[in-house]
Amino acid sequence: MRNCIIAQSGGPTVAINASLAGLLDANANRSYFGRCYGALNGITGILDDRLLDLSRIMSKTPDFTDRLIHTPAMYLGSCRYKLPDPDSEEGERICKRIFLLFQKYDIDSFFYIGGNDSMDTVLKLSRFAEKNRSSVKILGIPKTIDNDLAHTDHTPGFGSAAKYIATSLREIACDAYIYAVKSVTIVEIMGRDAGWLTAASVLARTDSSPAPQLIYLPEVPFDLAACVRDTKSLLERENNIIIAVSEGIRDAQGNYLSANQAVRDKFGHAQLSGTGKALETVMRDQLHVKTRSIELNVLQRAAAHCASETDLTESHDQGAYALTASMEGKSGQMMTIHRIEGTSYQTRIASSPIDQIANKVRSVPLAWINDAGNDVRQEMIDYLAPLISGQPSLFYKNGLPDYLDLSHLRG
Amino acid sequence: MRNCIIAQSGGPTVAINASLAGLLDANANRSYFGRCYGALNGITGILDDRLLDLSRIMSKTPDFTDRLIHTPAMYLGSCRYKLPDPDSEEGERICKRIFLLFQKYDIDSFFYIGGNDSMDTVLKLSRFAEKNRSSVKILGIPKTIDNDLAHTDHTPGFGSAAKYIATSLREIACDAYIYAVKSVTIVEIMGRDAGWLTAASVLARTDSSPAPQLIYLPEVPFDLAACVRDTKSLLERENNIIIAVSEGIRDAQGNYLSANQAVRDKFGHAQLSGTGKALETVMRDQLHVKTRSIELNVLQRAAAHCASETDLTESHDQGAYALTASMEGKSGQMMTIHRIEGTSYQTRIASSPIDQIANKVRSVPLAWINDAGNDVRQEMIDYLAPLISGQPSLFYKNGLPDYLDLSHLRG
Structure with a gap:
């Protein structure tokens, strides 16, 4: 053999x-x-x-x-x-x-x-x-x-990352609803060129919870002025707006929101950070409401x-x-x-x-994104829904997940 | 009645x-x-x-x-x-x-x-x-x-937040170990004046995983030079160092690491952000290794x-x-x-x-922090361990936790 x-x-x-x-x-x-x-x-x-x-x-x-x-x-x-x-x-x-x-x-x-x-x-x-x-x-x-x-x-x-993102967004929404003041929460999600992960935030919505109310994928040009306008308009109807935003959003000229922070890795891909933080600053300056940004960071790929x-x-x-x-x-x-x-x-x-x-690269089909470029359509929800189903039976020890010994990697 | x-x-x-x-x-x-x-x-x-x-x-x-x-x-x-x-x-x-x-x-x-x-x-x-x-x-x-x-x-x-922090730290460690390059990961944890939450990161350690190798609580003055020196020394022995740091750490003069970003809320408490980011910048400048910071953010209080x-x-x-x-x-x-x-x-x-x-305010007893001010002692581990035990049976629907309708709060 x-x-x-x-x-x-x-x-x-x-x-x-x-x-x-x-x-x-x-x-x-x-x-x-x-x-x-x-x-x-x-x-x-x-x-x-x-x-x-x-x-x-x-x-x-x-x-x-x-x-x-x-x-x-x-x-x-x-x-x-x-x-x-x-x-x-x-x-x-x-x-x-x-x-x-x-x-x-x-x-x-x-x-x-x-x-x-x-x-x-x-x-x-x-x-x-x-x-x-x-x-x-x-x-x-x-x-x-x-x-x-x-x-x-x-x-x-992908399905597990999507589940972590949707779970976290739902919990962030609970956290946002408790104060009777206007607020904008921006959640930055991974995805340099493809918006699948950010789209998964839509699964956080329920019949009684519309968050995230706005979803921005990198597949369509990001219009900052329209985003601010849409947020302002939503704030007239409800207190707490949650915006899911891909780290890779770019304007019509291809400029990243956080362009001055973009560097390139060995494969020539732009390494982004601070998209959420940049949008937070703009929103605070223009809307004068409580504003915060949350970067889901590596946990979206590591939260077993x-x-x-x-x-x-x-x-x-x-x-x-x-x-x-x-x-x-x-x-x-x-x-x-x-x-x-x-x-x-x-x-x-x-x-x-x-x-x-x-x-x-397989991007999100444009037909699955709404005309305004600030949400996804039902086709996306139907596609995503089955991928996050089922909770695995983890090994637990002393109240924590008991993962395999990785000391052979520690150098 | x-x-x-x-x-x-x-x-x-x-x-x-x-x-x-x-x-x-x-x-x-x-x-x-x-x-x-x-x-x-x-x-x-x-x-x-x-x-x-x-x-x-x-x-x-x-x-x-x-x-x-x-x-x-x-x-x-x-x-x-x-x-x-x-x-x-x-x-x-x-x-x-x-x-x-x-x-x-x-x-x-x-x-x-x-x-x-x-x-x-x-x-x-x-x-x-x-x-x-x-x-x-x-x-x-x-x-x-x-x-x-x-x-x-x-x-x-507290017990649930501690469990989320320890779980996340353990998963961040798995994420850090995979590349055979030197790296420093800084995880910023909530706790303005009390270090209990940051101390809970110690529970992430296992017999085969020492992360977080350094833990800094606000109860003792933060010595930036010593922190850089300790990290450098650890990097000589192993590739990936994870540092758990309270958002509220201050130097001997009482200055926050991110002092220029501190503002005060209505109760007069300093509102902090950017401690992890500030430490990340210092580490990158002084140690010339891959450096990143992660802010656990509101999920540590919302991740039901x-x-x-x-x-x-x-x-x-x-x-x-x-x-x-x-x-x-x-x-x-x-x-x-x-x-x-x-x-x-x-x-x-x-x-x-x-x-x-x-x-x-009930702070962490100084006797539970080591002399170098960069770790906690066994007394802390014994205190924390039982508080995170047991996994609740959540209500799930379509692969996500099914929380109660909070629409009465949405204004």
Whole structure:
């Protein structure tokens, strides 16, 4: 029996370990790989030969995969490493080094669990394998709270982040309603280019609670004057206005609200902060009411205590399906999930060629955003609602979630 | 049968409605009051005669008190109203108006659920009642996430906030460990003068996770240079340092880290923001590592989805005990909770004269803070641990906590 390597990359989600668990559980059932190795810190762990023997850890740790499902962030650690083009001299040298390690450990398949940048790595490695007639299969398993991968209905990690955002917005609304004074609360939500996460705030609404009354996604130009006008008009009818705003909103000229604070990361993406704070300042100056801003920050991607059971189950299933894909001889593919049309929510898992997915961004359809650009339509609510359902049974100890030991990552 | 009025005041907690439920449940069992009225927005609802007939709502709403227990913030709304001294002309006029309303509704007892400022109101009203030979009993039921009320082991709302803080810190730690690069994460926690909430971050630690490695409370002077030095020294041993810092930390001269942002509220308390952000800037400038700050913000007082069952139960019990106190003819008292000395955690509820409680602040004992002023001692851990235990069974609907309708507060 040959072996496999699994690695995780990109930003954390609370479901990325569920996919790892799904793959390990499937292999325990079907005994396809002799050993499952985990590379530490993504592709860099392969370059540095830093591997964990996951099969051994699994056999020694009670409830290992069950606890893995409920542990946030990456059990194997992550990296932000951009693989150079394999056609470049440097890229070829690095790819050769990776495939030498695959040879050393008798690797049949390499599974990379990650988002857009990780799928770029899957694309490059699978092209290199093809070009060099390597038999190693390269497969991608998606995860990203941003929900912006193409060719899949939604991505692992998104449903749980959506649930945390909607739960928090609902609780922030309770907090805002208690004082009989006019107030504006701005909640800044992650999502550089895709508004899926911010859109999820709509689920906080109930028959008796309209918050968030305004929702701004990065897919449509942000009109600051209209936002102030809409808020003012709402304040005439009710005391407490809550505004959900994506960190990535830009005006018609493409300028970020907090443009002077934008810097770029290694992949060339703008790193934003302070959108909520910037809007808070404008609102306070122009509306003269109590104003505050709240940044949901990393908890929207790390709050495993508030995960969606549907998300964890589907993430586990996609990890398990990756084993099937490998057994079927597939390579250069990413696992995908598809909604079966019908009255109730049902899905099926498949896979799609990575070159149709990598380096593409799936934005919110403009038809799901209202004409004024300050709310989402019913189609979005129907799409989001099933993804947050179910509360997982966490392991608790002394009143706190008992997550797996991550000390192997602490350096 | 005579009636009672209940009101809530101050900042929200997730347990303040549990005390209201406890009082209503006790009265349903013992039929002492004919009607329980709720004044909207604290004492201002009494001044404006805005009352809810809680007995009627309770009889008409299925599971009303059970759902109340699990609904965050104030079902009756809040206010930030400082009652003038009843010995002043204005104070006397306002107190007379309050007691006229008590007469109108045939009130036997007034229960005020709140923190330090609300207990000041209880003190003033009970003195006015005594001086004017009114038979209306004035009783205080504590709540404050700050845990800073005197004469009680801890306050309703604190245990749940502590649980949310410890849970979030543990999840932030998972999020921080994944990258193999040096990083400093600063988590800003509420607590203007008392460090109880920030101290609760210590519960996030496990045998395999030391975060937060540094904890700074407002009870001891904050030494910025020592903090930078300690962080630098820790970074030599491990990659990811998490620092829990109270919003209220001050240097030896009493200056806030974010002094230029401090403004004062109506009670003369400094309103702080930006302590974490200020420390983030200093750390980035001096240590040249990845640095970020996270403000836990209002969710630490509103996240009912992460409440402590122990806290909710004790809050309910203190509400119920307030009925007993009234039946025993007590007035000018606040309910208190006391730990019964022994091996396991057991408590008893009592009450104490309000003049020994109002306008006093119970800080963290200096003996529970280490000599370096950057951590807490085992005594603190032993004190905190039982307060966060147990996970409540929330009402869920469509994947989200189903809180009570608060539309009567929306103006």
